[in-house]
Amino acid sequence: RDLLPDGILYASKESHYSIFKASRMYRMECQIIDTLITGEINCTELREKLFLNKDKPAIVNVNIGTTFKGGVDNLDLIIKTLEECGFSHDRFYIHCDAALNGLISPFLEYGPKLSFKKPIRSISVSAHKLLGSSIPCGVLMTRKGRITNNLSENVEYIDTLDTTISGSRNGHAPIFIWYGLKMKGRSGLHTEVNKCLTNAKYLRDGFKNAGISAMLNESSIVVVFERPLSREFIDYWQLSLLEKMAHVVVMPHVTVKMLDDFLDDLVQNREIWYGNGKVQPLCLAEEIGVSNCACLVHMN
């Protein structure tokens, strides 16, 4: 916002809530863009809204893995859309929010390629997710020249350059990040990512075989499924919910045994919820697509 003070923020509606919080706090105009079933941004709508606001620079939040569905915005298509709408590279700023997927995509053969060779200006990655830091922390990468004077300040009495939003930071966080990276190493992370991807597919297949609506995006570790009916079950498994959906993020500590136990419990409970036929499982066609929906109408 400091680089493009009158820029409009474009973010898909499935972006992390902090994006919209930031737009309110920083007094930025914000255009919310619709999403596809995968959770990724709808570039047709993005194009329309960019076209309507050609006179103002564009600040685009690109989700490399949305919070709930793990949908990955099509970075190359977004860049193409910006260029085709007449935005020169100095009139747009792309931030890639790769909180979860930032440590997955480098290990994917066909995953999204994030690189500063493309006209992106910053990438953020969490370190308390796949890397396992016990405190919330992460890394924001940007080019030094992109840090404006408005955001960096030489503070004499601490004898350092402050380039942060919140000032004093936790000194343990970088040590945890360093430790996580050193202990796991590139090959350790690669192995973990492969394990997560395999287990996520295993869970998705388990849902499907049990006749439960479920979706797993390409190269994602987030399995979306129907919202369980009882609060007790939700609380027991500490499930995260969104409207008619729930999801499981298949992290490295999750074993096949855990997935089996979870699925068995769900299947048993569904027998109680839906067994007598009085209540029907929710239709999730709109949320995760007809092919992933196992409601009475779409089950075949």
Place this chain on the structure above:
Amino acid sequence: RDLLPDGILYASKESHYSIFKASRMYRMECQIIDTLITGEINCTELREKLFLNKDKPAIVNVNIGTTFKGGVDNLDLIIKTLEECGFSHDRFYIHCDAALNGLISPFLEYGPKLSFKKPIRSISVSAHKLLGSSIPCGVLMTRKGRITNNLSENVEYIDTLDTTISGSRNGHAPIFIWYGLKMKGRSGLHTEVNKCLTNAKYLRDGFKNAGISAMLNESSIVVVFERPLSREFIDYWQLSLLEKMAHVVVMPHVTVKMLDDFLDDLVQNREIWYGNGKVQPLCLAEEIGVSNCACLVHMN
């Protein structure tokens, strides 16, 4: 800012740099007010600026201990000034920045009385200073009713109300705070505060007796003195500097022995810097007052 969207931020020039950073980030108009020699806000200038901007609400940052001099703004006078300038209680917001002194002033007989019975709306206190948390953290106190909808949001998929600026927080921080409070207790903190106040006076007197310019505000643990001449000395003692000044924050771990060693080292070095009379000690009359200045002109 969300409660008073067109409010003007008033803060003394000796406020923490994060205040001015916030005003830039949040796109708030900011009026910087001059200070007295103690570091406290100049209420005469505050009155003038308030009077000139009577049409807009006032958001006032009150320093309960400034960063460099430990100066305490006169809260009661600030409230009186606001009222006399015609600001009704719903047209001003007072935040008390008590980062360091928030854990000192409760134990002072004649210290500033912070209370929500006065028309203040928030108080912040650091927990990584006197309380000793090993990670930067603190507490912001406000009335629940003052948290606007713009700043709090019920986020379904984390099943909680987000009232923070930066979202996910360190879960260890509240444990450290709880531990610090439980271990020290009210009487332990009181003893520590008394020790710090006594040691700060001891250091101030040491400076004075050695003919070195120095200032210690009433009920403060921050001793301001002349900026040492050599980088080596500054680095060795890890001194914090501001223009012609340096300061020592006399924290609970600081012993009389440490203060003696520091003062001895400074006196020996000053002999090298100023002993041959070629270089004179700096005049600090403007910074800390004529009575605290020990330069050649003001030493008597």
